[in-house]
Amino acid sequence: MNSANTNSRSGLMQPGTIAGKSSGLPQPSRSKSVTQAPETRKTGTSTTSRSATGTTRVHTRANSTSTRSASTASRSGHFSSTVGYGARPPAAGTVPRSQSSLGTRKPAGQSITRPATSLDTHDEEPAGSVLGKRKGAEWDQDTREKTMEEFFNAFVSRVSQAGQESFGLKETVELYKTRVSELEASRKEGTEANLLLRVELETMKSQLSKADDALKDAQRDHEIAMDDIDQKQRVETETMRQENKKQLEALKAQHQDEVREITRRFERELDDEKAMRHREVNQMTSQTALDTQRTRIELETKDREIATLQGDLQTLRNEMERERKSNLDLRQNLDTASTNSVTLESSIRALKARIEFLESGREEQSQAFEQINQRMMDAAAETEETKEKLRKEETLRRKLHNQVQELKGNIRVFCRVRPPLKEESVTSVAQIQYPDESEDSKEISIIGPEEKSSLGAVSRKNSNFSYDRVFGPSTQNAEVFEEISQLVQSALDGYNVCIFCYGQTGSGKTHTMSSLDGMIPRAVHQIYATAQQLEEKGWTYTMEGNFVEVYNENLNDLLGNADELDKKKHEIRHDMQRCKTIITDITTVRLESPEMVESLLKRAAANRSVAATKANERSSRSHSVFILKLIGQNSVTGERSEGTLNLVDLAGSERLSHSGATGERLKETQNINRSLSCLGDVISALGQGREGAHIPYRNSKLTYLLQFSLGGNSKTLMFVMVSPLQAHLAETLTSLKFATKVHNTHIGTAKRQARVRDS
Numbered sequence: 001m002n003s004a005n006t007n008s009r010s011g012l013m014q015p016g017t018i019a020g021k022s023s024g025l026p027q028p029s030r031s032k033s034v035t036q037a038p039e040t041r042k043t044g045t046s047t048t049s050r051s052a053t054g055t056t057r058v059h060t061r062a063n064s065t066s067t068r069s070a071s072t073a074s075r076s077g078h079f080s081s082t083v084g085y086g087a088r089p090p091a092a093g094t095v096p097r098s099q100s101s102l103g104t105r106k107p108a109g110q111s112i113t114r115p116a117t118s119l120d121t122h123d124e125e126p127a128g129s130v131l132g133k134r135k136g137a138e139w140d141q142d143t144r145e146k147t148m149e150e151f152f153n154a155f156v157s158r159v160s161q162a163g164q165e166s167f168g169l170k171e172t173v174e175l176y177k178t179r180v181s182e183l184e185a186s187r188k189e190g191t192e193a194n195l196l197l198r199v200e201l202e203t204m205k206s207q208l209s210k211a212d213d214a215l216k217d218a219q220r221d222h223e224i225a226m227d228d229i230d231q232k233q234r235v236e237t238e239t240m241r242q243e244n245k246k247q248l249e250a251l252k253a254q255h256q257d258e259v260r261e262i263t264r265r266f267e268r269e270l271d272d273e274k275a276m277r278h279r280e281v282n283q284m285t286s287q288t289a290l291d292t293q294r295t296r297i298e299l300e301t302k303d304r305e306i307a308t309l310q311g312d313l314q315t316l317r318n319e320m321e322r323e324r325k326s327n328l329d330l331r332q333n334l335d336t337a338s339t340n341s342v343t344l345e346s347s348i349r350a351l352k353a354r355i356e357f358l359e360s361g362r363e364e365q366s367q368a369f370e371q372i373n374q375r376m377m378d379a380a381a382e383t384e385e386t387k388e389k390l391r392k393e394e395t396l397r398r399k400l401h402n403q404v405q406e407l408k409g410n411i412r413v414f415c416r417v418r419p420p421l422k423e424e425s426v427t428s429v430a431q432i433q434y435p436d437e438s439e440d441s442k443e444i445s446i447i448g449p450e451e452k453s454s455l456g457a458v459s460r461k462n463s464n465f466s467y468d469r470v471f472g473p474s475t476q477n478a479e480v481f482e483e484i485s486q487l488v489q490s491a492l493d494g495y496n497v498c499i500f501c502y503g504q505t506g507s508g509k510t511h512t513m514s515s516l517d518g519m520i521p522r523a524v525h526q527i528y529a530t531a532q533q534l535e536e537k538g539w540t541y542t543m544e545g546n547f548v549e550v551y552n553e554n555l556n557d558l559l560g561n562a563d564e565l566d567k568k569k570h571e572i573r574h575d576m577q578r579c580k581t582i583i584t585d586i587t588t589v590r591l592e593s594p595e596m597v598e599s600l601l602k603r604a605a606a607n608r609s610v611a612a613t614k615a616n617e618r619s620s621r622s623h624s625v626f627i628l629k630l631i632g633q634n635s636v637t638g639e640r641s642e643g644t645l646n647l648v649d650l651a652g653s654e655r656l657s658h659s660g661a662t663g664e665r666l667k668e669t670q671n672i673n674r675s676l677s678c679l680g681d682v683i684s685a686l687g688q689g690r691e692g693a694h695i696p697y698r699n700s701k702l703t704y705l706l707q708f709s710l711g712g713n714s715k716t717l718m719f720v721m722v723s724p725l726q727a728h729l730a731e732t733l734t735s736l737k738f739a740t741k742v743h744n745t746h747i748g749t750a751k752r753q754a755r756v757r758d759s
């Protein structure tokens, strides 16, 4: 059964099996079924029409064969497809190829006769076969049986042959099967390898695609990064451009500010310069006018002056006589000394010649030498004696001078009345009289305004004052200076001297003190002239100047920077041991020549005008102090002197009630009044002369500054300046009363009694 099944599956029949079966089967039906099958396949329709029964059987067989053939075909198809896939069976020459139902090829030179199968087309069927005959014209039963017999025999032989062939084929099939299984295995391996390779390929592909993706990502990242960098750079460039632009604009603005500032400064300086020049022109104009006026007044007063001078001349003559006598004595001494000196020199020369001549005689020589030596020593002693005498004379002169000054009083008061100015009408001038004008010129009378009594009587109140000297309106600065020149000499001699100008605004203080021919320039000129004369007597002087201002109880440096006025703080310090005053941060100018004082005065005036808010206001509202330190050194005697000359131009003394001041002006006025009142208090305290008594120097900046120049061994002179105007009468009287108070003060050894007469 198995082999039958296998054959049935393969479509091939074992020879034995087929023979056995053939014996059991009726031959006609067997022949029918065998012969019918190809026909059915070829001409199915025509067979059916010949016999219905036979047709049905044939159909069954045909179907069964068809099933087998289909199965074989399916197997052969599978084989063919398996072998055909790549692993071909051994060459046709060595292994006989099995004849499949689908085989259409006939291997060339094949030795085994191929069995006829139901599926064969029988192309090589002999011409004399039954089938060939069927196509023939004659057809009978016997022939037919015979033919069938033959055919059957042939068939049997063929079947046996086919059985043999089948065996060979079976082996071949087995071989093929083994081969097929090998091929199958190798195919499986190949497939697996292929699969692996495919997997690998897929992996590689996926890796490649990943790498591709990664590359793309990297490229994208790179592009993004590049874009970012580009963006950043653009932003940075933009920021830098903006910053640069800002900086440029700032620099431009700064530059413009600077240019504006410089322009402003230049304009300011130009304005200042213009103002200064304008002031100078005005000053020069007024100076010229003054000079003209002065010349006229000078001419008018010439005769009067001559008369006064004649009197003075007489006094001077007497003094001169005394001086001449002492000078004569000194000259005689000097002449004697000079003569002696000349004689000695000629003697020395003669003796030198004689020494040479007398070289041989040793004794005479030594005697002569001794004589000469003696003479020389005598002459030197005599010269020294003369010099000593001269020095003593100078010391004596200083002592006498000081005594004279002391006798005159260590505090003196001069009164000066200025002339009416051009613009002031004659009617506005007050009545002022000078009772002793032709004698001592020490008195002044102020005739008050007309007053009506209750009874209707008209009267005038006269106020009389007496001082050390009264100068009328015609007096010039030169004449005033003559009176104070001896005080300047005291400063050179080592005393502290203080000269004040007191009076209301416009009364002539600045004119007296600081004008170009005022007391300050004159004092400096005199000091230079005297210092030069004293050089012969061994004195050398150095002069240092400060110019300060006391404004609203603040100290300002008038020789310093104008911008620092009222801003920079200066302190006053006293060296109580050496009686010296030091001002911190002050400009000290060494006066090398008398001409320098002019530039100093101009500098101070310019500084004051910068600080002024209205013309002339500053000088009226502050006290100015010109401090001249005179340090003398005598190289012969070793003497040393240190004197200070203080020239003070006080602020306007008008009373608060009269000034009607408010605000800043009120403060200024209060400060001025307070400091002037302090000055009065200090002088008054000094006048009481009590040893160790408290002197209120500290109550004001001015008195504190002048502490060592007020009182003690110092000499003080106060000018009370008077305006000639009727409108200023009340202030004039107040000033004169204050001056009287000062005049009545006794400082030092001299004591005087001033007279104040009211009528």
Ligand SMILES: Nc1ncnc2c1ncn2[C@@H]1O[C@H](COP(=O)(O)OP(=O)(O)OP(=O)(O)O)[C@@H](O)[C@H]1O
Residues within 6 Å of the ligand: 290, 417, 418, 419, 421, 473, 475, 503, 504, 505, 506, 507, 508, 509, 510, 511, 512, 616, 619, 620, 621, 651, 652, 721
């Ligand atoms: N003796 C004089 N001879 C001629 N002119 C004078 C005399 N005294 C003063 N003057 C003139 O009077 C005017 C006022 O004088 P000055 O400025 O000296 O007064 P002052 O008291 O210093 O005023 P202030 O307190 O305002 O500084 C000036 O024009 C000045 O030239």
